[in-house]
Amino acid sequence: MSDPLAAALAWQARTAAGAPPARVDEPSRFAGAPAALRDESVRAVDGLRPELERLAIALHEDPEIGFEEHRSAGRLAELLERHGHAAAVGAFGLPTALRVTAGAADGPHFAIIAEYDALPGVGHACGHNIIAGAAVGAFLAVAPIAGRLGGRVSLIGTPAEENGAGKELILRAGGFDDVDAAGMVHPAAGSAASPLVAQRTTGVRRVAVTYHGRAAHAAGAPWLGLNALDAVVTAYQGVAQLRQHILPIDRVHGIITDGGAAPNVVPERAAALFYVRSAEIDTLVALTDRVVAVLEGAALSTGTRAEIDVDPVPPYLPLQPNLELTRRWAAAVAGRGREVPPSPPVAAQGGASTDMGNVTRYLPSIHPSIGLGGPDDVTPHNAAFAAWTVQPPAFDALADAAAGLAAAAVDYLADPELREAVAAEFAAEGGRFRWGDPL
Template identity: 65%
Template sequence: MTVTHPVDPLDVYTDWGRRRARAVADETPRRDHRGAAPGVHAAIAERVEALRPELIALATDLHAHPEVGFEEVRSAARIADLLDTHGAAVERAAFGLPTAFRATRGSTGPHFALIAEYDALPGIGHACGHNIIAAIAAGAFLAVPDAIGDGRVSIIGAPAEEGGGGKELILRAGGFDDVDAAGMVHPSTGNDVSPILGGGTSGVRRLTATYHGRAGHAALSPYLGLNALDAVVTAYQSIALLRQHILPVDRIHGIITDGGAAANVVPERASAEFLIRSDDIDTLDVLVERVVGILEAAALSTGTRLDLDLDFAPPYLPLRPNVALTTRWAAAVERRGRVVPLRSRVPRQGGPSTDMGNVSWFVPSIHPSLGLGGAPGVLPHNAAFAETTVQPAAFDALVDAAIALAGAAADFLADEDLRADVAREFADAGGRRRVGS
């Protein structure tokens, strides 16, 4: 009998190596688009500065009342109320999601969407700075002048970034179907400015594997049992062996969630949960196939039955930032006196995941980060970072980020050549892709 393996990653992994080598060699992009008129950028800065007290109050209020994903009832209403105060017609409970919202200015022409996040982390509140993200997006939306070319600007409130995949659910509901470009700014540590959060993000897909065997008396008649825990352990150890032969940016991590009920009973049911990460959509698909093959083999080798729940939460795709558009944000934030060490392609090293990655494979997108100050080494997803978000330096960063994000949106709406370059870059990178496509 000859056993063949269904997945040979050679071609995909070889292409990944070639692309990575090209990425390292890329030069800093030029910043020669005309963009919006200087007077427009001056008006944006003046408008955000005028909004500073309200934006600080918003960020502070969200920090004081953290709500986890899909439970952001108060947070979404607080942001929508601020927009209403300034005359925006806010659609609440948008896209079939109770804590999503949308507001749009303009009715025709190119369309730029500003993305707000506002969910908190369980137990440690706004330790990822989503209170700042929401205020940045709100400030940018309110600051983009109405008379910018013939375009539209929207703010989309996306719930549950921390694992719930709100942006992917909005994508599935058609929320980005008429959007031409999108952007948000993520807070980071220290005073760093980066066009791409952490040098890039990984895509992630989640799965649970539940094995069903047959119970037996572990001392009297173990031979009558089929051990589901053996299947989980076999799968876990086989995945550990696989780690030696995956890409250096790939990650697989998991836990055993059910190992049986009693040591003297052959476990008839056992489960594990795994997260699978890679920095490219094709390599992520390959890695998932390899892991699924291992899980199926563990069932075969133990005589158990596998129930596989792949993507029990929406997958997150690796971020694909648009360089031409990111340079406009960089130019705007540099006008605020901040230095941006921008490269056209930053080689990724693996890292966290965000559902903004899904948006970036559907429309040209930016996801730069801006440091909030604070003590060195205080990183997101740490309780100390939540406190950093309500310090004076964080509020200065909020204002600068909102001005720059509004500036990038204004440049996109005003400059036909920029829009063409943004679209061309998006198409050259592979165009629109969805999970599993």
């Protein structure tokens, strides 16, 4: 059991002592790759653009949810095969994961991350079809160059970002053990590279609870019953009361997933699911413990029994982007005429979560966002955003995202001083962490 007060005080101390953040739009101190090689990778992306657009459209028109992306993974593999790269579909023990590697057998190793799962009902409303297109484009652009630089590049296709923590499952299978740095790009609303270019996101843990009571006739003999729905309602209200005493970087929200079968039967079973979020790992653990205590208290007050399942899906850890590596991506997209805001990498005040956070805690990684050029009110996780991912401005963003990823990968493979700086920054942020390690 964690100490919530100690976690809160530690967060206050970290916040007060934090140095002014560096800016992502500052020039990098390192040479990176020779300009000719970087330009070669960017030209390769532009040459691939028609195929990448067709891939994004095909994924959009045939969306598949997490762990069911069989046709989606197959489409990526087919495109890679056409360019001479045989992808291992079903990698890491996951039927819809894939991996392909090009370049030298050893040396520095950069992994480009693809996502291609959709959301139920609204399809690719998070833009994973754009993520997949950009990732494939970046890999194909870097693959011919990596060996010449004495390094290698991989494309890792990660299933179920929306609902199953595919990246954490790949981590547990050792899929990132030989990778030195990684990167992906996420689409966003609006036209800029986006103010999320190097900002941390929250981590999230799921907490499911099922209350077991005793059925009875709700009118004839209610005194014989123990109302499981009352326990759920008490728990929900308790979590709502908890919210006024949580940190600014915390969020909790939930739904009732089972409220009983009939009004005239005292519910003997009721259930709820809560998402617990925080922007730091220790505060995420502390907040989860507080929520669990509320759920246990609801059982005590109603005479029911609580069956609590913490982490039915592996936790998504707070995102920790590598600033030095992000600068390489930002410089490349700025060179293509796209505005890059300063975006200091400060802790998120609430916000969304991604299982890419788990990768960023395991090895130096980047996860910048790029605007798809649509109206600012067309935001992810709605059908309008899904429709926008196959409009011409979104394809411009796809090409820019891929070119930026390719340039960052080539710079990383080519420049040992850059690699040392990336590793030093990662170590200064705490170094390698896996869920279950001591905090």
